[in-house]
Amino acid sequence: MLVKKEWAHTNNDKYRALNDHVVKVKDQLSCSAAATLVIHNDTIVTENYFGSYEYHSKIQSVMPSTRFNVASVRKSYIGFAISLALYQKKLSSVDDYISDYIDDLNLAAVKGVRIRHLLTYTHGLKNNHEKLFPPGTSWKYNNVGINMLIRLIRKIFEAPLSEVMKQYVFKPCNFVETGWCKNRDENLVWLNExxxxxxxxxxxLFVSARELAFWGYLHLNRGLVNGRQIVPKEVVEQATTIHSPACLDNTLPRNGFAWWIQDKPRTISEIGNTVPTGSYQILGKTGCACLVIPEHRLVAVRMYNQVGSNPSGYDYLEDIKDFGDKVLTYTLN
Structure with a gap:
């Protein structure tokens, strides 16, 4: 993996249609800001910034230093911390029960819920007190399990998630445009929260387009940075391997440690139908996404600042699948 200042860079005209698509969706979603960045074979082949955002009543143009709220993309960082804990033997198994680690949960609700289930949205919890289905038998996307994992990370590392990521990833990789923020500054595309x-x-969690792409590229390279193994490769491999229960319905997505993993096209998957097996992706409700396609040494990132509900006629699954398919088409053709 190359340090930032050494990255080769092109802005290949063949990605014009991809960028036009991203801008079209930006307008459809009433976003004011957007960005795209694609890495192929260790080269940034396209990097583009669109629109603007407001800071202290001033209009700021989107730039490489601009940081977007990535929403649920943050879950890939949570999954990483859990994978690291397993590697360091802070957790004994992905099949440990969550109640073995957190003792103030509703035991009736979390009975049978394993860490695996929390990571793959198969826990079956509607909230902290109600169940939708028995653990491991179906799939439902929500944050109940994620919030339990955040508590678990704090307990087993004796430090909050932000400090764990700073120590093991952000500082070693010189990530200076990635982090959790509670106060506005001129580089943050704020969501009025x-x-x-x-x-x-x-x-x-606010991240620049380039550092989100670096995050994906770190996974692509299995933790190797400039010839040095910053992150044990086993941590990355574990996080990006399918851990969903095998009995799930064929239409339901398969997950690693929060990442969506491609094994084959599935009806309720966020990954494009032409994207090859072994690829993985993470998406947030703001529209930000990071797609990694190891077969073609490809990382693609898109950034938006969507707020509110999806507009009438917009199918987010169709859109994000189309993004992945277009990235692949324009890269390989």
Whole structure:
């Protein structure tokens, strides 16, 4: 993996249609800001910034230093911390029960819920007190399990998620445009929300397009940075391997440690139908996404600042699948 100043860079005209698509969706979603960045074979082949955002009543143009709220993309960082804990033997198994580690949960609700289930949205919890289905038998996307994992990370590392990521990833990789923020500054595309803390417990992770792409590229290279193994490769491999229960219905997505993993096209998957097996992706409700396609040494990132509900006629699954398919088409053709 190359340090930032050494990255080769092109802005290949063949990605014009991809960028036009991203701008079209930006306008459809009433976003004011967007960005795209694609890495192929260790080269940034396209990097583009669109639109603007407001800061203290001034209009700021989107730039490489601009940081977007990535929303649920943060869950890939949570999954990483859990994978690291397993590697360091802070957790004995992905099949440990969550109640073995957190003792103030509703035991009736979490009976049978394993760490695996929390990571793959198969826990079956509607909230902290109600169940939708028995653990491991179906799939439902929500934050109940994620919030339990955040508490688990704090307990086993004796530090909040933000500090764990700073120590093991952000500082070693020189990530200076990635972190949880509770106060506005001129580089943050703010969503008019208020946050209590900056320790990783809330959905206030802000990342630049380039550093989100570096995050994906770190995974692509299995933790290797400039010839040095910053992160044990086993941590990355574990996080990006399918851990969903095998009995799930064929239409339901398969997950690693929060990442969506491609094994084959599935009806309720966020990954494009032409994207090859072994690829993985993470997406947030703001529209930000990071797609990694190891078969073609490809990382693609898109950034938006969507707020509110999806507009009539917009199918987010169709859109994000189309993004992945277009990235692949324009890269290989």
């Amino acid at each position: 208020e946050y209590d803390a900056d320790q990783g417990g809330e959905a206030n």
